[in-house]
Amino acid sequence: WEAPSGSPQVFQGSGPAYLSPYVTAGKELGCWHVLGTLGYEFPAGSGDSTTNTFYTNLHIDRQIGWLYPLVELNGSWRSSTANINVSSPRHGVIDLGTFSSTGNMLTIAPGANAVLIPGKLEFGAVYIRPITGQGRFDFNGMLVKMVYRY
Numbered sequence: 249w250e251a252p253s254g255s256p257q258v259f260q261g262s263g264p265a266y267l268s269p270y271v272t273a274g275k276e277l278g279c280w281h282v283l284g285t286l287g288y289e290f291p292a293g294s295g296d297s298t299t300n301t302f303y304t305n306l307h308i309d310r311q312i313g314w315l316y317p318l319v320e321l322n323g324s325w326r327s328s329t330a331n332i333n334v335s336s337p338r339h340g341v342i343d344l345g346t347f348s349s350t351g352n353m354l355t356i357a358p359g360a361n362a363v364l365i366p367g368k369l370e371f372g373a374v375y376i377r378p379i380t381g382q383g384r385f386d387f388n389g390m391l392v393k394m395v396y397r398y
Contacts, residue, residue, distance in 0.1 A: 264293035270303075281316075283307040300327040309361065320357040320374065354379045357391070370395040 270287025285305040302325045309318035359374030376389035 264291045266290065267292055279311045281307075281309050281311070301325065302327065314363045314366075316361040316363070316372075318359055318361060318374070320359075321354065321379075322357065322376075323352065323354045325352045352380060359391075368397050
């Protein structure tokens with residue numbers, strides 16, 4: 249469940265809540281680990297820019313001692329259009345122009361996860377890059393995480 253929050257001036261908080269049921273399956277094959285997720289996100293009501301999206305994820309990693317090199321493929325397919333059109337941005341908001349999105353996006357994310365203290369502390373990072381995209385929508389990203397279990 250994703251609650252609408254944030255300012256409508258930056259494309260947030262104006263739509264309905266979204267529901268995202270999904271299923272995940274995984275398998276360990278020796279030192280290899282494979283995880284797959286498949287889901288569908290849809291609005292729980294009506295709003296200005298509601299969309300329906302199918303999404304999927306494939307995660308593969310391999311244990312090499314305390315290090316887990318990994319790669320992920322992430323995909324999303326919109327089954328309806330999201331038109332985003334803001335006539336004039338508010339002060340302090342960067343105007344990225346207007347665009348509409350429908351269709352698909354596929355990203356690849358290579359990286360690694362390190363188990364620093366088994367059962368207690370992990371640290372990881374991935375670099376995210378689109379393989380396919382929508383018009384001008386192109387990006388590079390970096391996700392860094394630290395997990396502490398107590």
